[in-house]
Amino acid sequence: MDLIKKPTTGMKDITPQEMELRNYVMNEIRKTYSSFGFTQIETPAVEHIENLCSKQGGENEKLIFKILKRGEKLNLADAKEENDLVDSGLRYDLTVPLCRFYANNAANLPKPFKALQMGNVWRADRPQKGRFRQFMQCDIDILGEASNLAEIELVLATTTLLGRVGFKGFKVHINDRRILKAMASYSGFAESDYDNVFIQLDKMDKIGLDGVCECLTEDGFSVDAIAKYRALFEEFNKQDDKLSFLKETLGEYIEGNAADNLKEIFSAVEASMAADCEIVFDPTLVRGMSYYTGTIFEIEMKELNCSVAGGGRYDKMIGKFTGQDTPACGFSIGFERIITIMMEQGVKAPGSTEKTAFLVEKGVDGERLGEIIAKAQALRAEGKTVLVARMNKNKKFQKEQLEADGYTQFEDFYREALKN
Amino acid sequence: MDLIKKPTTGMKDITPQEMELRNYVMNEIRKTYSSFGFTQIETPAVEHIENLCSKQGGENEKLIFKILKRGEKLNLADAKEENDLVDSGLRYDLTVPLCRFYANNAANLPKPFKALQMGNVWRADRPQKGRFRQFMQCDIDILGEASNLAEIELVLATTTLLGRVGFKGFKVHINDRRILKAMASYSGFAESDYDNVFIQLDKMDKIGLDGVCECLTEDGFSVDAIAKYRALFEEFNKQDDKLSFLKETLGEYIEGNAADNLKEIFSAVEASMAADCEIVFDPTLVRGMSYYTGTIFEIEMKELNCSVAGGGRYDKMIGKFTGQDTPACGFSIGFERIITIMMEQGVKAPGSTEKTAFLVEKGVDGERLGEIIAKAQALRAEGKTVLVARMNKNKKFQKEQLEADGYTQFEDFYREALKN
Numbered sequence: 001m002d003l004i005k006k007p008t009t010g011m012k013d014i015t016p017q018e019m020e021l022r023n024y025v026m027n028e029i030r031k032t033y034s035s036f037g038f039t040q041i042e043t044p045a046v047e048h049i050e051n052l053c054s055k056q057g058g059e060n061e062k063l064i065f066k067i068l069k070r071g072e073k074l075n076l077a078d079a080k081e082e083n084d085l086v087d088s089g090l091r092y093d094l095t096v097p098l099c100r101f102y103a104n105n106a107a108n109l110p111k112p113f114k115a116l117q118m119g120n121v122w123r124a125d126r127p128q129k130g131r132f133r134q135f136m137q138c139d140i141d142i143l144g145e146a147s148n149l150a151e152i153e154l155v156l157a158t159t160t161l162l163g164r165v166g167f168k169g170f171k172v173h174i175n176d177r178r179i180l181k182a183m184a185s186y187s188g189f190a191e192s193d194y195d196n197v198f199i200q201l202d203k204m205d206k207i208g209l210d211g212v213c214e215c216l217t218e219d220g221f222s223v224d225a226i227a228k229y230r231a232l233f234e235e236f237n238k239q240d241d242k243l244s245f246l247k248e249t250l251g252e253y254i255e256g257n258a259a260d261n262l263k264e265i266f267s268a269v270e271a272s273m274a275a276d277c278e279i280v281f282d283p284t285l286v287r288g289m290s291y292y293t294g295t296i297f298e299i300e301m302k303e304l305n306c307s308v309a310g311g312g313r314y315d316k317m318i319g320k321f322t323g324q325d326t327p328a329c330g331f332s333i334g335f336e337r338i339i340t341i342m343m344e345q346g347v348k349a350p351g352s353t354e355k356t357a358f359l360v361e362k363g364v365d366g367e368r369l370g371e372i373i374a375k376a377q378a379l380r381a382e383g384k385t386v387l388v389a390r391m392n393k394n395k396k397f398q399k400e401q402l403e404a405d406g407y408t409q410f411e412d413f414y415r416e417a418l419k420n
Numbered sequence: 421m422d423l424i425k426k427p428t429t430g431m432k433d434i435t436p437q438e439m440e441l442r443n444y445v446m447n448e449i450r451k452t453y454s455s456f457g458f459t460q461i462e463t464p465a466v467e468h469i470e471n472l473c474s475k476q477g478g479e480n481e482k483l484i485f486k487i488l489k490r491g492e493k494l495n496l497a498d499a500k501e502e503n504d505l506v507d508s509g510l511r512y513d514l515t516v517p518l519c520r521f522y523a524n525n526a527a528n529l530p531k532p533f534k535a536l537q538m539g540n541v542w543r544a545d546r547p548q549k550g551r552f553r554q555f556m557q558c559d560i561d562i563l564g565e566a567s568n569l570a571e572i573e574l575v576l577a578t579t580t581l582l583g584r585v586g587f588k589g590f591k592v593h594i595n596d597r598r599i600l601k602a603m604a605s606y607s608g609f610a611e612s613d614y615d616n617v618f619i620q621l622d623k624m625d626k627i628g629l630d631g632v633c634e635c636l637t638e639d640g641f642s643v644d645a646i647a648k649y650r651a652l653f654e655e656f657n658k659q660d661d662k663l664s665f666l667k668e669t670l671g672e673y674i675e676g677n678a679a680d681n682l683k684e685i686f687s688a689v690e691a692s693m694a695a696d697c698e699i700v701f702d703p704t705l706v707r708g709m710s711y712y713t714g715t716i717f718e719i720e721m722k723e724l725n726c727s728v729a730g731g732g733r734y735d736k737m738i739g740k741f742t743g744q745d746t747p748a749c750g751f752s753i754g755f756e757r758i759i760t761i762m763m764e765q766g767v768k769a770p771g772s773t774e775k776t777a778f779l780v781e782k783g784v785d786g787e788r789l790g791e792i793i794a795k796a797q798a799l800r801a802e803g804k805t806v807l808v809a810r811m812n813k814n815k816k817f818q819k820e821q822l823e824a825d826g827y828t829q830f831e832d833f834y835r836e837a838l839k840n
Contacts, residue, residue, distance in 0.1 A: 002740065002741060002742070002743055003468075003470060003471045003474055003520065003523075003740050003741045004468045004470055004471055004520070004741075005520055005523040005524040005741050005742075006524060007463070007464050007520075007524070008464060008466050008467065008468055008507075008508050011464035011466060012464070013461070013462070013463055013464070013521050013524060013525060014461055014462035014463075015461060015525060015528065015529075016459035016460060016461055016529075016535075019459070019460045019461055019462060020459070020460070023450065023460065030443065034805060035773070035800040035803070035804065035805050035806065036800065036805075036806070036807070037775075037777075037805060037806065037807030037808075037809075039436035039439070039440070039825075040436060040439045040440070040443065041433070041434055041435060041436055041439055042433070042434035042439060043427070043433055043434075044427050044428060044431035044432070044433070044554045045465060045510075045540065045542075045554060046428050046431060046485065046510075046542070046553075046554065047428065048423075048424045048428055050423060050424055051423045051424055054423055065466065065487050065488075065490075066487065066488040066490075067485050067486065067487055067488070067510075068485075068486040068487070068488055068502065068505060068506060070485075070486075070544050074502065076499065076501070076502065076505075079496065081496070082488065082494065082496065085488060085496075085505065086488060087428075088428050090465075090466075090487075100423065100424070100425055100427075101433050103423075103425040104425040104426060104427070104433060105433060105435065108435065109435075109436075110821055110822070110825055111812075111821075112809065112810075114807070115436075120465065122465075122466070124490050133466075134464045134465060134466065145809075145810065147782070147785075147810060149780070149789070149808065149809075149810060152789070152793060153793075153808060156793065156797060160797070160800070264785055264786060264789070267786055267787060267790055268785075268786075268789050268790040268793055269790075270790070271787070271790030271791065271793065271794050272790065272793050272794045272797045320422065320423050321422060321423045321424075321425050322422070322425075323422055353455070355457075357457075360569070362567070365567075365684055365688075366684060366687055366688075367687060367691070369569070369572070369684070369688050370687050370688040370689075370690070370691030370692065371691065373572060373573075373576065373688055373691065373692050374691050374692045377576060377580070377692045380455040380456065380580070383455070384455065385454060385455050385456075385457060386455065386456070386457065387456070387457030387534070388457075388569065388573060389457075389532065389565075389569075390532075390565065390567060390569060392531075401530055402530070405459075405530055
């Protein structure tokens, strides 16, 4: 029986053309983020099932690729449920493993620690166009920095990077989970309902304020609370200085210094951001993960009307590993989306070295072949790319193929040359 | 309950220091191999269980991390054996996935196709010092090239690479499975016993010819066959031109042109190889995998007396996917071993850019912080690394830590500066 040619469901093979682009972007990521003092780390793809199922991952915990116990530990006869069979799984994000890494290695890491991670994650999502079950995530995180210097540096690093790989015109949406909560609390929603309220709020850009209020009504929330929530947004939309308005209106409902904190981030980021970018306060920005504790952000590519990066502050996750909370803030770029856009736009990795093909007729061997290869080695040592290949019968077609792969110089070696 | 800090059994976290070295080596690999015309591809970490358990992987098939079926496909109540529960697993090497990749994408690939792969593989081996259950493999393969041009280029590419990352004095051991078989056949061993004979032969460098013959005797092989095998090696060891001796002695026992083929590889490789390297014919070289069909090779680092790369020709594997055999030959370097050796030798990745740290006293915020960050951004745009961090109370200690991380320039920013 023949073996299976296609990749497993929802996963993909990466061809040389795509890989060249991916390598180029990964290299720019490394260069740019390292200029901000981020250093790269890596965690294993396989993570403890206990860590993956610790309620840090929200909906992603339903999508885990689980790994069977091995050897004597696997007791099929007595297994009553799935979790009796597994001891680990593939990581579904890089944030949970990062916190484990930090808990495990903190003694040897600088404080604050600025981490760059580029690695695959796996989610058994329903297969759909452009979404894969294995995909690269690219995260930067600052651990141990409580002040908004973390947020400022993360936003600037990410926008700088996007600019370096050729994107323009970003809109950085920024909010704070504490303002989200204050708005809900001020309106009279119960704390236990916040997450459900935010699920509806998150639809604002698609269905508008009317739509959000309809959804909240359908969900059976108090009419008074919905009316007050609506009035708050209507009033908010009329304001010039939206953040000051909310700060004043919500007053004591806002935990900590969330509003002033955002103002500082604005002023510092605006002082340095590229002219074609803007940063806006967006109280409808929710971000899915419930682990966020403060600032949250997302970068929209205005031209394409899609989000290409997102993140936020999660000051409580490391404490789950160490028993002691550590401030943490991160930003993740949508690596796969960026690659997809670049490929659709026909972007190619900037030209590398000159590529030469030596085509060697069949029968050229022994000492003569040794000489040809020595010549190729000399050119390679000078930094050139030299392909040594056997000449095909249809040499014209072979050269066309090689030209399509970027070869511009050709040298042919025939048996007859021996006679010269 | 606290979550688990350590990585899963047998896996490891990679720190920034190690990652820097790994990135440097990976970059040299990409540069060097691409100068030989190799292009990089990637396959998913998750592979069909059918492909992984197809007897291509030998002993590695016992070490697979298997992945549980998901959703309705998982029927725990009716499952009788392990394989009822799983549909996929983590790849244990890059060769099986490469053949699947080639079968799946051949129409869009150049012929011959020169592939570079760098990727993690997983084996649930017994944990031991220096061996991990997730490790990086780095393979080059030439698919669709029947002539020994493939072997020649692979050996030269690999030795060139090892030289570029600072290693010296390699010994390339080379043999051909067909010569191994001819020697066994000539001596009178049955074809079904070859693999067991080769397992003992493989111990030659540790236990010598006497030891190998003792083991064969213990295994119960024919006394005559063992005596003839011993005599063949004794005679062989006396020869100057060992390959010609075997060619003449074994005659028709040798399938195809194995001996002449090796001679050609020698002459072409010797014409180009670095002066401190040697290539030797080694009829005791076995290589574990039974999928090899022709040439096999291994590179020994003489100084360290360990093997750092190995590979061979496997002309029958792609046919398992396509029904049609395609010539294939590959070389894998021991990436993890190379990194371990470099770390033990204290090798550091060549110095990057100048690194500056801006230390900002607490309380410096707003516009002033914006100015400081703008200054950092300007330096980063020039290619410099600038870390902006809050000044610790113990600034002296903080600077020492930063110096240890490679920061050489410091600039301090105090609140008082506002008053100037």
